Amino acid sequence: MKKPNFPKPYTFRSRVICALLLVCLAATMISFMCAYAVSRVNVQNELSSAQVDVAITLLAMQQKTSLPVETLAQMTSSGDVSVTEVDPEHSGLTDAQLQQLNEKLMLTVTKTFTDMPITYVLLDDGMVRISPDVHVNIFARTGLRFAMAGATFTLVFILLGLLSAQAFSKPVSQMTAATKRLAKGDFSVRLPDDKPGELGELLRSFNSMADDLSRTAYLQKDFISSISHEFKTPIASIKGYARLLQMPGLDEESRNEYVNMIAGESERLSHMSQTLLRLTSLEEQMMPATVTTFRLDEQLREVLVQLAPAWENRKIDWQLELSPVTVASDEELLRQVWVNLIQNAVKFSDEGGTIEIRVYAAGDAVVEVTDHGIGMDEATMARIYDRFYQADTSRFREGVGLGLCLVKRIVDILGGTIRVHSKLGEGSTFRVRLPIDHTGEEKPHYGQ
Numbered sequence: 085m086k087k088p089n090f091p092k093p094y095t096f097r098s099r100v101i102c103a104l105l106l107v108c109l110a111a112t113m114i115s116f117m118c119a120y121a122v123s124r125v126n127v128q129n130e131l132s133s134a135q136v137d138v139a140i141t142l143l144a145m146q147q148k149t150s151l152p153v154e155t156l157a158q159m160t161s162s163g164d165v166s167v168t169e170v171d172p173e174h175s176g177l178t179d180a181q182l183q184q185l186n187e188k189l190m191l192t193v194t195k196t197f198t199d200m201p202i203t204y205v206l207l208d209d210g211m212v213r214i215s216p217d218v219h220v221n222i223f224a225r226t227g228l229r230f231a232m233a234g235a236t237f238t239l240v241f242i243l244l245g246l247l248s249a250q251a252f253s254k255p256v257s258q259m260t261a262a263t264k265r266l267a268k269g270d271f272s273v274r275l276p277d278d279k280p281g282e283l284g285e286l287l288r289s290f291n292s293m294a295d296d297l298s299r300t301a302y303l304q305k306d307f308i309s310s311i312s313h314e315f316k317t318p319i320a321s322i323k324g325y326a327r328l329l330q331m332p333g334l335d336e337e338s339r340n341e342y343v344n345m346i347a348g349e350s351e352r353l354s355h356m357s358q359t360l361l362r363l364t365s366l367e368e369q370m371m372p373a374t375v376t377t378f379r380l381d382e383q384l385r386e387v388l389v390q391l392a393p394a395w396e397n398r399k400i401d402w403q404l405e406l407s408p409v410t411v412a413s414d415e416e417l418l419r420q421v422w423v424n425l426i427q428n429a430v431k432f433s434d435e436g437g438t439i440e441i442r443v444y445a446a447g448d449a450v451v452e453v454t455d456h457g458i459g460m461d462e463a464t465m466a467r468i469y470d471r472f473y474q475a476d477t478s479r480f481r482e483g484v485g486l487g488l489c490l491v492k493r494i495v496d497i498l499g500g501t502i503r504v505h506s507k508l509g510e511g512s513t514f515r516v517r518l519p520i521d522h523t524g525e526e527k528p529h530y531g532q
Contacts, residue, residue: 132192175211318353381408384443
C-alpha cells in the first residue's frame with residue numbers, strides 16, 4: 085500500500101502551510117467574534133420586533149376595551165415575552181427616557197450590547213414592561229447562529245489557506261525536485277518561467293543556470309574526448325616507431341629516422357600538455373596578473389626575431405607598418421598572442437610568401453596580421469577558436485589546434501577583441517584591438 089505523500093516537517097512547503105494556517109486561525113477567531121456580534125444583534129432585533137408587536141397590540145386593546153392593565157398584561161403575555169405592570173418611579177428609566185415615553189407611548193431600551201431589549205408602554209391606567217420570558221434561552225439562540233457562521237468561516241479560511249499554500253509552495257517544490265535532478269546530472273530539466281515578479285525571475289535564473297551547466301557538461305565531454313583522441317595519435321606513433329627500432333638488422337639511416345620521429349612526437353605531446361595547462365589556468369583567470377607599460381611595436385619586432393628560425397627557412401617576406409604605440413597591459417600574455425598569430429601566418433603561407441603586420445592607434449591599440457596563404461571558408465572561420473580544431477589536415481603535425489583558442493582567451497582577459505577576415509585561396513587577416521590602458525589609471529601615450 086502506497087504511503088500518503090504528506091509534507092515533510094521543516095520543509096519550505098510545510099513552513100508556508102503552517103504560516104498560512106496560523107493566519108487563517110487568527111482570521112477565523114476574528115470571524116467568530118464578528119459572527120457572535122452579528123448573531124447577538126440579530127437576536128436582539130428579533131426580540132425587539134416581537135416586543136413592539138405586543139406593545140402595539142396593547143395600545144390597540146386599550147382603545148377597544150376598558151379592561152385593567154393587569155388583565156391586558158396577562159392576555160398579551162406569550163411563550164417568548166413577559167408583560168408586567170410596573171411603577172414609573174421604580175422602572176429604572178431616566179427622566180429623559182420617561183419624557184420620551186410620554187411623547188411616543190412606547191420606548192425600547194437596550195442598556196448594553198450583552199443585555200436583551202426591554203420595551204415600555206404607557207397606557208391610560210399605568211405603565212407596562214415587555215421583556216423576554218425567563219424561559220427563553222437567549223444564549224441557545226445566539227449560539228446556534230454563532231456556531232453555524234463560525235463553522236462556515238472556519239471551513240472557508242482553511243480551504244483558502246491550503247489552496248494559497250499550494251499555490252505559493254508549488255514552484256518552490258518544483259525547483260527543489262528540479263535541483264535534485266540537476267545534481268544527478270540531468271541538465272535537460274527546465275521549470276515554467278512565466279510567473280510574474282521575483283518568483284518568475286528566480287525560475288528564469290534557474291533555467292539559465294541549467295542551460296549554462298548543460299553547455300559546460302557538453303564542452304567538458306567534448307574536451308575529454310578531444311584530449312583522448314589527440315593524445316592517442318602521437319602515443320600510437322611513438323609506440324609504433326619504438327617497435328620498429330627493436331627490429332633486427334635495422335640500418336643506421338632508418339634507426340635515426342625512427343628516433344627523430346619519436347623525438348618529434350614526444351615534443352608534440354610535451355607542447356600539447358604545456359598549452360593545455362596554460363589554457364586551463366587562463367580559464368580561471370579574469371584579469372591580467374601583471375600590468376606594465378611597454379611599446380607594442382617593439383614587442384612585435386622582438387617576436388619576429390624570436391621566430392626567425394621558423395620563417396627564414398620558408399623565405400618569408402615581411403611588410404611591416406609598426407607605428408610606435410605604448411600600452412599598459414600584461415606583456416607576457418600579449419607575447420603569446422603574437423607568437424601564435426605569427427606562427428599561424430607562417431604555417432599557412434606558401435614558401436616565399438608575404439606576411440603583413442600593422443600596428444596603429446585608433447582609440448584602442450590595433451594589430452593586424454595578414455597572410456596570403458590558403459585562407460578559410462565560412463564554416464572554418466566559425467570554428468577556429470575551438471580546441472583541437474585544425475582545418476588543414478595536411479599540416480596536422482605542425483600544431484595541436486590550441487593556439488587560436490589560447491589567443492582568444494588571452495584577448496578576452498585583456499579586455500580586447502579579435503576578428504578574422506578570410507577568403508579561401510586568398511589568405512587571412514587577424515585584427516586584434518586592445519585597450520591602450522587596461523588599468524584605467526594611466527593615460528595612453530604614443531611613441532616619440
